[in-house]
Amino acid sequence: MNxxxxxxxxxxxxxxKLRVRILPFVMLxxxxxxxxxxxxxxxxxxxxxxxxxxxxMFGFGSGIFFLGYVLFQVPSNLILLRVGARVWIAxxxxxxxxxxxxxxxxxxxxxxxxxxxxxxxxxSGFFPGTLLYLSLWFPARYRAAAIAFFMAxxxxxxxxxSPISGALMELPKFWGLMNWQWLxxxxxxxxxxxxxxxxxxxxxxxxxxxxxxxxxxxxxxxTLEAExxxxxxxxxxxxxxxxxxxxxxxxxxxxxxxxYSGGSAGLYVLGFWSPLILKQYGYSAMTIGWLNSxxxxxxxxxxxxxxxxxxxxxxxxxxxxxxxxxxxxxxIWAGWAVAAIPVILALMIANIGVNSTKGxxxxxxxxxxxxxxxxxxxxxxxxxxxxGGFIGPVVVGWLKDKLGSYTGGLYVVGGMMALxxxxxxxxxxxxxxxxxxxxxxxxx
Numbered sequence: 001m002n003x004x005x006x007x008x009x010x011x012x013x014x015x016x017k018l019r020v021r022i023l024p025f026v027m028l029x030x031x032x033x034x035x036x037x038x039x040x041x042x043x044x045x046x047x048x049x050x051x052x053x054x055x056x057m058f059g060f061g062s063g064i065f066f067l068g069y070v071l072f073q074v075p076s077n078l079i080l081l082r083v084g085a086r087v088w089i090a091x092x093x094x095x096x097x098x099x100x101x102x103x104x105x106x107x108x109x110x111x112x113x114x115x116x117x118x119x120x121x122x123x124s125g126f127f128p129g130t131l132l133y134l135s136l137w138f139p140a141r142y143r144a145a146a147i148a149f150f151m152a153x154x155x156x157x158x159x160x161x162s163p164i165s166g167a168l169m170e171l172p173k174f175w176g177l178m179n180w181q182w183l184x185x186x187x188x189x190x191x192x193x194x195x196x197x198x199x200x201x202x203x204x205x206x207x208x209x210x211x212x213x214x215x216x217x218x219x220x221x222x223t224l225e226a227e228x229x230x231x232x233x234x235x236x237x238x239x240x241x242x243x244x245x246x247x248x249x250x251x252x253x254x255x256x257x258x259x260y261s262g263g264s265a266g267l268y269v270l271g272f273w274s275p276l277i278l279k280q281y282g283y284s285a286m287t288i289g290w291l292n293s294x295x296x297x298x299x300x301x302x303x304x305x306x307x308x309x310x311x312x313x314x315x316x317x318x319x320x321x322x323x324x325x326x327x328x329x330x331x332i333w334a335g336w337a338v339a340a341i342p343v344i345l346a347l348m349i350a351n352i353g354v355n356s357t358k359g360x361x362x363x364x365x366x367x368x369x370x371x372x373x374x375x376x377x378x379x380x381x382x383x384x385x386x387x388g389g390f391i392g393p394v395v396v397g398w399l400k401d402k403l404g405s406y407t408g409g410l411y412v413v414g415g416m417m418a419l420x421x422x423x424x425x426x427x428x429x430x431x432x433x434x435x436x437x438x439x440x441x442x443x444x
Contacts, residue, residue, distance in 0.1 A: 011223075014216045015142050021211055022137060023149050025201050026130050029093060030153035032190050033126055035161040036100045037065060037119065038271035039187055042165035043180040045275070045285055050178060051108050059397020061112045062272040066264075066390040068120030070383035076125030077132055077379040084204035085133045088125060090195050096122040097191030104177070104184035128379040131362055135378075137206060139223050141311060148307030148359030152300045155355050158271065159296035161187070165275075166289020253365070253377045255427040259320065260361060260385030262420030265392030266327050266354040269413050272393045274347055277406055281340040295348035299355040307359025317428035319360035324421035327353025328414045335410030353417070361424070388416060 040047075044058055053061065080088040099122045103115040130150065138146040168186060171179040203209055206220045278288045310319040330350025337343045365377050396409030 010216060010219050011139075014212065014220050015139075017212060017216070018137055018142070019146070019149070021209075022134070022202075023146060025198075026133070026150050027153040027156075029089070029126070029194055029198070030130065030150060031157045031160075032187075032194060033093075033096065033123060034154045034157040034271070035165075035187055036096060036191060037123065038158070038268070039161065039165050039183055040116070041272045041275040042162070042169050042285065042289070043183050045169050045180070045279065046178060047106075047180040050180070051106060051112060053109060053112065055397045055400040056394075057109050057112075057397075059272075059394045059400070061109070061116050062268070062397075063390040063393040064113050065116045065120035066268075066386045068117040068122075069124045069389070070120075070386050072121060072124040073128050073379040073383040074376055077128050078376065080125065080129045080132065085129065085136075086199060086202040086204055089129055089133070089202065090198035092123065092125045092129070093191050093195030093198060095195075096126070097188045097195060098122075100188030100191065101185050103188075104181040128382040131378050131382070133202075136224070137220075139220070140227055141314075144307045144311045144316070144359045144363035145304070147362045148304050151355070151358040151362070152304055154267065154358075155296035155299040155303070155351065157296075159293045159300065162275070162292040162296070163286070163289040166284075166286040166292075169285040250377065252427060253380055254384070255423055256361065256364060257381045257384035259324075259420045259424045259427070260381055261388030261391075262324060262416040262418075263327075263354055263357045263361065263388070264386050265388035265413050265416045266331065266350060268389040269331075269392040269396055269409070270347065270351055270354065273396050273406070273409075277334075277343065277347070278340075281343075291344060295344070295351040298348060299351040302352045303355040303358060306356040307363075310360040310363065316360045316364045317424045320357050320364075320424045321421040323353050323356035323360075324417045324424070325353070326356070328417040328421070329353070331410045331414035331417065335407040335414070357420070392416065 040062055044053070047053070048058055076088070076092075096119060099115065099119045103119065106112045106115050131147065134146050134150060135143065165183060165187070168183040169179050171182055173179070177185075206212070206217060206224065209217060209220075212220065274292050275288050278291055283291065306319060306323060310316060327350050330346050330348070330353055334343050334346035334350060337346055362378075365381060392409075392413050395412050396406060399408035399412070400406055402408075
């Protein structure tokens with residue numbers, strides 16, 4: 001399908017305004033969110049010895065973030081539907097900023113675990129809530145690209161944040177605080193400011209968008225409503241409570257959670273462990289910041305182009321599977337390689353693959369979920385899928401202590417990415433046999 005030929009003027013205008021008004025701000029929020037959850041990889045350079053952490057403790061503390069993260073996601077998304085995205089997302093952003101500042105004052109393994117758990121709890125509503133928010137604003141044919149742009153903030157956070165974190169880790173001790181403590185404090189302050197700004201920037205529904213003219217608002221509201229009706233026709237659910245329960249028990253939701261768990265494991269192994277993997281080659285903190293940065297710039301371009309191709313072809317599962325297999329190859333190579341340059345190249349390939357799965361995989365739920373079922377289903381996929389974010393870093397740390405290298409852990413994460421590829425292909429075949437959905441009308 002050649003979309004540019006088919007797009008009427010009003011659709012093009014609305015799509016452009018949505019991209020300009022919504023995407024930059026939510027990307028900025030996710031940028032800060034991702035930075036505040038993965039800067040622990042740089043803080044560990046001196047924090048681990050200061051508070052007595054070995055590799056297993058660090059891996060567990062990094063990963064326990066996700067135990068707090070998954071607890072509140074389904075109720076959080078349902079609350080967002082009731083109170084509105086503007087108020088709820090603002091609350092979430094301010095809360096994680098405060099917890100990030102408090103993380104500067106941990107004194108041992110247990111307080112470190114507690115702050116990581118609380119950070120996950122504080123952030124739990126942001127990611128699924130923003131995905132739901134985008135699904136309430138962007139029509140189907142623009143959804144994967146919008147999600148990919150939003151999720152590009154994660155590799156951008158690594159690309160831009162890594163040199164900043166590296167520089168902060170070279171600060172001398174002053175005002176009684178060490179470099180890792182200043183890292184937490186300085187990088188948490190933007191979250192509090194942006195949380196307050198959220199009240200003014202976001203509005204809850206397209207009907208409230210004064211930055212669209214009346215004709216544009218009418219077109220957008222009618223288009224989104226038509227897509228919701230079409231999606232509801234395929235699910236056959238009419239009552240919100242039954243929609244929620246059906247979504248939570250839907251095998252397709254559970255399968256997508258398993259698919260997402262591989263990508264989650266890969267993303268956070270890269271986020272938490274890449275700086276420490278590079279540190280073993282004797283680089284300074286600043287150099288590691290730049291080395292960790294470069295692959296993420298490449299990953300941003302690749303993930304956006306890959307998601308755009310997914311939107312143009314209206315194909316999702318194979319876009320997820322191919323990217324997952326590329327990530328698998330990168331992790332396997334990183335575990336096998338010995339010298340620094342091959343490891344850096346392998347981590348770049350893994351980075352491209354992991355991030356390129358994001359747009360297509362998050363465009364899949366709206367193919368069969370809508371309304372309250374979408375809120376619950378997206379949160380369930382993210383909640384269960386993020387157990388991979390716990391398992392991956394923990395396994396890498398545990399095997400590092402047991403085997404003395406990162407090889408075994410990287411192989412395990414590569415295997416999780418391969419499993420994601422297999423499951424998403426099987427899911428697409430099963431879904432096609434049960435109830436084919438016309439993606440161009442029902443969702444993306």
